[in-house]
Amino acid sequence: MDSGAENFYAVWRERQRALPALRDGDFAPLEKLLQAIWQHQRLLRDQLKTAGGKTLRVLHPGFMSVEGGPDFRGAVLQFENEMPISGDVEIDLQTSGWRAHGHDKNSNFKNVILHVVWDTPNNSECVPPILSLKNVLDAPLAELALALENESGLPEKLRGKCSAPLRELSSTQLTELLQAAAKVRFQNKANAILARAKNCGWEQALWENLFRALGYKNNIWPMQNLAETKSRWTRGANSTFEIQARLLGISGLLPDDLTRAQKSSDTFLRHAWDFWWRDRDEFESCTLPRAVWKFHGLRPANHPQRRLALAAHWLASENLVSKIESWCGAEIPDKKLLESLHEIFQIERDEFWSWHWTFKSARMTKPQPLLGEARVTDLAVNVILPWLWIRAKEGANEKLRLEIERRFFAWPTAEDNSVLKLARQRLLGTSAARVLKGAAQQQGLMQIVRDFCEHSNAICTDCRFPELVECLKAKTQS
Numbered sequence: 001m002d003s004g005a006e007n008f009y010a011v012w013r014e015r016q017r018a019l020p021a022l023r024d025g026d027f028a029p030l031e032k033l034l035q036a037i038w039q040h041q042r043l044l045r046d047q048l049k050t051a052g053g054k055t056l057r058v059l060h061p062g063f064m065s066v067e068g069g070p071d072f073r074g075a076v077l078q079f080e081n082e083m084p085i086s087g088d089v090e091i092d093l094q095t096s097g098w099r100a101h102g103h104d105k106n107s108n109f110k111n112v113i114l115h116v117v118w119d120t121p122n123n124s125e126c127v128p129p130i131l132s133l134k135n136v137l138d139a140p141l142a143e144l145a146l147a148l149e150n151e152s153g154l155p156e157k158l159r160g161k162c163s164a165p166l167r168e169l170s171s172t173q174l175t176e177l178l179q180a181a182a183k184v185r186f187q188n189k190a191n192a193i194l195a196r197a198k199n200c201g202w203e204q205a206l207w208e209n210l211f212r213a214l215g216y217k218n219n220i221w222p223m224q225n226l227a228e229t230k231s232r233w234t235r236g237a238n239s240t241f242e243i244q245a246r247l248l249g250i251s252g253l254l255p256d257d258l259t260r261a262q263k264s265s266d267t268f269l270r271h272a273w274d275f276w277w278r279d280r281d282e283f284e285s286c287t288l289p290r291a292v293w294k295f296h297g298l299r300p301a302n303h304p305q306r307r308l309a310l311a312a313h314w315l316a317s318e319n320l321v322s323k324i325e326s327w328c329g330a331e332i333p334d335k336k337l338l339e340s341l342h343e344i345f346q347i348e349r350d351e352f353w354s355w356h357w358t359f360k361s362a363r364m365t366k367p368q369p370l371l372g373e374a375r376v377t378d379l380a381v382n383v384i385l386p387w388l389w390i391r392a393k394e395g396a397n398e399k400l401r402l403e404i405e406r407r408f409f410a411w412p413t414a415e416d417n418s419v420l421k422l423a424r425q426r427l428l429g430t431s432a433a434r435v436l437k438g439a440a441q442q443q444g445l446m447q448i449v450r451d452f453c454e455h456s457n458a459i460c461t462d463c464r465f466p467e468l469v470e471c472l473k474a475k476t477q478s
């Protein structure tokens, strides 16, 4: 077979595609290429020295972050003969990027233990230490650009220590393992609901968990706070809109000013303020400051204002809980589980929120649902099924408990997320989402991450999960 250099296609590709990876003039690479070089450690790894002159050993480059903050999380590095340390790595073209991008003042960057750059003057002792890649590449830059352009995901050598034994399991054994871990996660959620229900009752525990689920990972606590005072702010509210206005006011998310650009938003805001002027003194003690909410990286569809508007509909309908109970008792084929629960939680139409993502966005041409099926699956596996299951268990209703458990294991696959993406690559050695069948298997994998990966580091120090996998293998073989 022809070598790449003699192949017209390869030559053309090299010209067209490698060169744009390099910047004109100074031949510095694009930051994305630097990240790929770092991730794949295409470096003269035994010759690494910081700008301050310290030798550096990279025991693990860390995991590429997909959620903002430093570029790599959880790297394990050894400077000189010191003890290895674990922390984050930030990659910039130039050292000046550290300040220019505001990393020095950003608390998300406080665990950065190495600043990787393309080029820097030597002998500069800095915090965090700097590593320049320019003179330590293991191949010419253009060659690396071509080699790494299609590399996505975790390189094989950076997989976890459990990856090899997991690969040796049969698919039945792997399913058994994931389902066992999923059951632990499910029961933990159910027990947390029970603990709360003992203090505030089943219905209140359900509402608090629904609100928490609407907060996603960033706004769980403000949502929980709002739900805890629900009996106060729902009292005397006579319509969905009045509950919406109160919720927006109490949450601190009702804007003080009109947009002056979106007429329909301003009409909504004037109307909401008509209610909130009257109510706000009464609810002052349970009103949250706007600062407790986190908006960074939030999609407009997930904005807490929109989620509160949805919760107001659920509260105003008054029979949500009995609908959930009827759903639990009804015979529903597995294929219809998601659809049937979606019907309960979906609201028909909201005059404002069905037509606007946020107050600032223009009116949409088509109405958009306030709740998608992906969110219903989250509600099902994190709240509804554990709540129903623990009530059945406490009520010694074995038949119902087993039926709810069956529904949990039959629930269709949930939306992918960054924890699952990394875990699939690190533990199961694949980036394919389809390897996990059903929401329960996803939950199982997340539980393993929580129980083992979160108690270890990127090089799997002291992790006993590989032993557990070996035991499972031996047990089923004997």
Ligand code: SF4
Binding pocket: 159, 160, 161, 162, 163, 426, 427, 448, 449, 452, 453, 454, 456, 457, 459, 460, 461, 463, 464, 465, 466
């Ligand atoms: S820390 Fe443990 S469970 Fe996580 S990847 Fe490493 S060996 Fe696997």
